[in-house]
Amino acid sequence: MTQLLDKPAAASPAKAPHTPAARTARRKALLHWIAVHSLGIAAALFFVLPFVFVVLTSLMNDQQALTRDLTPNTWEWGNYERVFNTPGFLTWWRNTLLYAGLGTVLTVVSSIPVAYALAKFRFRGRKLSLMLVISMMMLPPQVVIIPMYLFWAKQMDLSGTLWPLIIPMAFGDAFSIFLLRQFLLTIPNEYLDAAKVDGCGEFRTLMKVVLPMAKPGIAAIALFQFFAAWNDYFGPQIYASENPAAWTLSYGLESFKGAHHTDWNLTMAATVLVMAPVIAVFFFAQKAFVEGVTLTGVKG
Amino acid sequence: MTTHTLRSKRRRSALRNAAFMSPWLIGFSVFFAYPMVSTVYFSFTSYDGFGAPVFNGLTNWTYVFQDYPMFWPSLWNTLWLVVVMVTCRVVFGLGIGLLITKIKTGTGVFRTLFYLPYLAPPVAATLAFVFLLNPGTGPVNAILGDLGLPTPGWFNDATWSKPALTMLAVWGIGDLMVIFMASLLDVPTEQYEAAELDGASAWQKFRFVTLPNIAPIVLFAVVTGVIQAMQYYTQPLVAGKVASGIIGGSGQSFEPGYPDKSTLTLPQLVYNLGFQRFDYGAACVVALILFALAMAFTALLMRGRNNLIQAGD
Numbered sequence: 001m002t003q004l005l006d007k008p009a010a011a012s013p014a015k016a017p018h019t020p021a022a023r024t025a026r027r028k029a030l031l032h033w034i035a036v037h038s039l040g041i042a043a044a045l046f047f048v049l050p051f052v053f054v055v056l057t058s059l060m061n062d063q064q065a066l067t068r069d070l071t072p073n074t075w076e077w078g079n080y081e082r083v084f085n086t087p088g089f090l091t092w093w094r095n096t097l098l099y100a101g102l103g104t105v106l107t108v109v110s111s112i113p114v115a116y117a118l119a120k121f122r123f124r125g126r127k128l129s130l131m132l133v134i135s136m137m138m139l140p141p142q143v144v145i146i147p148m149y150l151f152w153a154k155q156m157d158l159s160g161t162l163w164p165l166i167i168p169m170a171f172g173d174a175f176s177i178f179l180l181r182q183f184l185l186t187i188p189n190e191y192l193d194a195a196k197v198d199g200c201g202e203f204r205t206l207m208k209v210v211l212p213m214a215k216p217g218i219a220a221i222a223l224f225q226f227f228a229a230w231n232d233y234f235g236p237q238i239y240a241s242e243n244p245a246a247w248t249l250s251y252g253l254e255s256f257k258g259a260h261h262t263d264w265n266l267t268m269a270a271t272v273l274v275m276a277p278v279i280a281v282f283f284f285a286q287k288a289f290v291e292g293v294t295l296t297g298v299k300g
Numbered sequence: 301m302t303t304h305t306l307r308s309k310r311r312r313s314a315l316r317n318a319a320f321m322s323p324w325l326i327g328f329s330v331f332f333a334y335p336m337v338s339t340v341y342f343s344f345t346s347y348d349g350f351g352a353p354v355f356n357g358l359t360n361w362t363y364v365f366q367d368y369p370m371f372w373p374s375l376w377n378t379l380w381l382v383v384v385m386v387t388c389r390v391v392f393g394l395g396i397g398l399l400i401t402k403i404k405t406g407t408g409v410f411r412t413l414f415y416l417p418y419l420a421p422p423v424a425a426t427l428a429f430v431f432l433l434n435p436g437t438g439p440v441n442a443i444l445g446d447l448g449l450p451t452p453g454w455f456n457d458a459t460w461s462k463p464a465l466t467m468l469a470v471w472g473i474g475d476l477m478v479i480f481m482a483s484l485l486d487v488p489t490e491q492y493e494a495a496e497l498d499g500a501s502a503w504q505k506f507r508f509v510t511l512p513n514i515a516p517i518v519l520f521a522v523v524t525g526v527i528q529a530m531q532y533y534t535q536p537l538v539a540g541k542v543a544s545g546i547i548g549g550s551g552q553s554f555e556p557g558y559p560d561k562s563t564l565t566l567p568q569l570v571y572n573l574g575f576q577r578f579d580y581g582a583a584c585v586v587a588l589i590l591f592a593l594a595m596a597f598t599a600l601l602m603r604g605r606n607n608l609i610q611a612g613d
Contacts, residue, residue: 036402043396044413050471051416053439054428068442110323117320123313129321131602136332138598140531142567143591146580147338148331150349171327202316231421233534234567238575250423257427257542264431271431274424282419286412 058268065265079269086259088244089270092252099162099236099248100229106169107176107225108218114172115180116206120192130181136174141234149238160243165235169225176221183217184210219288223281230278249274336591343584353581360581364589368582370557370572374564377462378530381565385466386525393476393521394514398506400477401484411481418474422534429468430455430542455543458562465536465563476521483517484510520601527597530590536563537571566590 057065058079060072083089117123118130153159187210195205211218236251247255253274260266318325343360345353364371396414403410417425432440433454441451452460491509500508511518540558556572557564566586574583 033404036399037405039399040403040410043399044410047413047417047471050428050432053432057431057439066437068437068439068445070439070442110327113320113322114324117317121313121317121320123317129324132328133324134602135595135598136328138527138594138601139332140533140567140590140594142531142533142570143587143594144332144335144339145570146342146574146583146587147335149574150338150580151335154349168327168331170323171331172324177324202320227419231423231534233423233538234571237571250421253423253427254538254541261545264437267427268431271424271427275420278419278421279416282416 054268054271057264058266058272060265062263062265065263076265079265080273083256083266083269083273086256086266086270088247088252089256091245092247092249095162095240095246096230096248096250099166099232100226103166103169103229104222104225106166107173108222110170110172111176111180111221112211112214112218113206115177115184116210118177119181119184120189120210130178133174133177133181137178139174145238152239159239161246162236162240162248164239165229165232173221173225175228176225179224180214180217180221183220184214187213216288219285223285223288226281227278339584339587339591342580343588345581347580348578349580356581360579360585364582364585368569368573370561370564370569371586373557373561374566374569377536377562377564378532378566380462381465381529381532382526384462385469386522386529388466388470389473389476389525390518390521392470393473394480394518396473396477397480397484398510400481411477414477415474418472418477420472423538425468425472426535426538427542429464429471430539433464433467434543455539456559458560461539461543461559461562465539468535468539479517479521480514483514487513523597523601527594527601530565530593530597531567532565533567533571536565537568539563566593 053070056071059075059077060069061074061076064073118126118133148164149159152164156164158164191209191213192205195209200208230248231250232248233250233254236246236248240246240248240251244252244255253270256270257267342353344355344357346356346359347353400407400411400414420428432438435441435451435453435456438454441454444451454460454464487510491513492505495505495509537556540556540563541554544554544558546554546558555576556568567590569586570583570590573579573586
């Protein structure tokens with residue numbers, strides 16, 4: 001934030017000539033700088049204050065959390081310990097890591113060959129497959145949930161677990177396939193041809209030549225998939241709601257509020273604990289993430 | 301001899317294509333084609349999960365359109381969200397994108413701060429907003445009250461629940477900001493310089509240089525926004541549940557839509573009909589309506605004059 005206090009380059013008087021016209025231009029530039037940055041600070045407050053109030057409330061004691069106070073009188077860091085000690089909370093963490101971690105690995109492994117074929121092979125039905133992938137990407141999960149639920153619950157007897165959510169990820173995810181395919185299109189065919197001249201088959205070309213070049217794209221789909229599973233509410237609600245031992249953080253968080261009816265401090269502490277890992281991951285992988293967002297099919 | 305090798309070569313490459321495509325081919329058949337066909341079939345049957353589905357013609361369809369009390373409110377809410385929420389998100393997204401391209405000092409810090417809320421998990425973000433906006437002790441109403449301004453009931457008041465959801469959606473504008481920012485930086489600078497030589501004002505530059513250049517991105521944002529609005533599920537359901545105070549252990553007791561059906565959306569109807577009323581037939585009717593709407597707008601994305609999604613190459 002100290003950068004905010006730096007002198008604006010446009011208003012620096014170092015080498016500017018001292019004519020009245022230049023002075024007006026400089027003043028205009030300075031005013032423009034002030035206007036833009038004031039707006040920026042106002043916008044930043046809108047984006048940041050909700051986080052600030054949530055964290056402040058999470059540190060209040062039980063009595064104060066029932067009041068309209070904005071800042072805590074006593075800083076109750078123990079609230080976070082109380083949340084961790086809530087029965088089930090650690091199980092939800094474990095389940096979420098299983099769902100998001102295993103699901104991400106399966107999605108990446110199964111989506112890579114499909115994305116590669118759609119980007120680099122020429123075959124009949126390629127265009128149709130691509131359109132179906134895009135359609136599935138836009139499809140709300142609720143559309144097919146009734147037969148899917150009956151399949152997993154009645155035929156497979158897997159209701160009350162997260163497996164109905166994890167297993168399908170071994171069969172490619174439409175969004176990941178599409179995003180990765182867009183990325184693979186940017187790899188020039190000459191590299192693939194050169195590998196083939198050297199005697200590589202398609203599989204080896206993919207493993208030795210394409211994958212190393214596609215690392216940013218793979219990182220992007222892994223991140224998106226991890227976040228999607230971390231954030232998923234509908235899936236666990238349908239398949240796991242009957243069995244609290246299979247709940248994830250996103251699903252359990254809501255019931256946490258139900259169990260701690262008026263304890264806004266504990267609910268907000270739990271909320272922080274659900275948000276924090278995602279934001280931490282973002283800081284480590286910022287570049288891949290932003291690249292992925294711009295890759296989602298927007299024509300430049 | 302040559303035709304023979306050609307044929308075997310072709311067969312081998314067909315095999316290769318099938319091998320690479322196989323995960324998705326299986327996924328598509330088992331998790332999309334098969335359930336899609338079942339959904340259509342169930343929509344013409346009476347079925348509660350026990351016994352066998354019994355064909356009942358158009359009964360489910362007339363029930364949903366005529367007698368199911370949640371259907372029309374949810375369509376109205378969706379229309380409201382499409383008009384107000386999508387517009388707000390696109391306008392603010394573009395505004396924030398423009399602002400970030402103008403900010404010269406601390407750009408990275410601003411960009412990160414603007415982007416962060418987009419990352420907040422939906423359930424957590426919704427819970428945070430229900431707290432911030434709770435009419436009794438929430439910080440927003442505390443501040444509004446201190447300033448002598450009206451203090452709405454937000455998530456507890458049917459007229460304010462959708463505006464509250466809109467605020468939540470505008471808070472998480474980071475995705476649009478990044479997309480708009482990238483497209484704004486792509487506008488050729490020569491065009492701005494030419495406009496400046498012609499003495500164009502800032503507004504004129506925006507209107508005649510910036511907008512035409514980024515029009516495809518604006519359209520993309522609008523269409524994907526409409527698709528998201530139709531699929532809006534977690535935020536309105538969780539907001540309604542938490543604000544109402546009715547959260548059962550397994551969450552089965554809460555009829556979505558609190559307050560007064562004002563937060564109902566189509567996907568919530570599938571949940572309500574299928575998993576609370578166990579009327580699978582009617583749930584499948586709503587699922588098909590949702591499917592038709594989603595596909596119509598997806599077609600718009602793919603077929604639009606600008607070919608917004610690069611289906612070809």
